[in-house]
Amino acid sequence: MIVRTHEDAEDSAINEEKFISRRYTLRADGMGHSVHETYIKPGCELRMWYRNHRETVLCLEGEGSIEDLTEGGKWELKPGVLYALDKHQQHVLSSEKGMTVLCVFTPALVGPEDHDEQGSYPLYDDDGSILKR
Incomplete structure (x- = not known):
């Protein structure tokens, strides 16, 4: 059984200009998906396109x-x-006053991923090499 706290997720948090993503489970946990708590900072708009993942x-x-x-x-x-996002839709997520969301990614993220210029995450192989950008 995997049990993690908010504090545990801080160890793998990605803190960017527009959001903070706390990653509770990742590929190494063997669940087939990853679970993240993401805080969209006030007044921010994120343009994203998960070409390699469903969310x-x-x-x-x-x-x-x-x-x-x-x-x-x-x-x-x-x-x-x-x-x-069942068909890899390009999308814009925004919040004027801040918003916390729970995100589930399939396939699971490895951990350090960050959005590229198109708002996508790369897809990693089990050995850590990038399969798709």
Whole structure:
């Protein structure tokens, strides 16, 4: 059994200008997915495109919005609202006052990934080499 606290997740946190991602489980845990708590900082907008991963996101705290740039549409996010990027949609996630979301990635992230210029994460092989950018 894997049990981790918020403090444990701080060890693998990615703290960027627009967000903080605390990574609770990663590929090394062998679950097939990774779980992250991500805080979108106030007034920030993140343009992303997970070409190599699928992501499911549940809003836990605060408010924001998700805009689908691939298929169209924009939805308000508040606690209890979930969205899933089932077709690798390009999207914009934003929050005026700050928002905390729970994110699940498949395949699981390795840990140190950060968004590239297109807002995507690379896909790593089991030996740590990059399979796809």
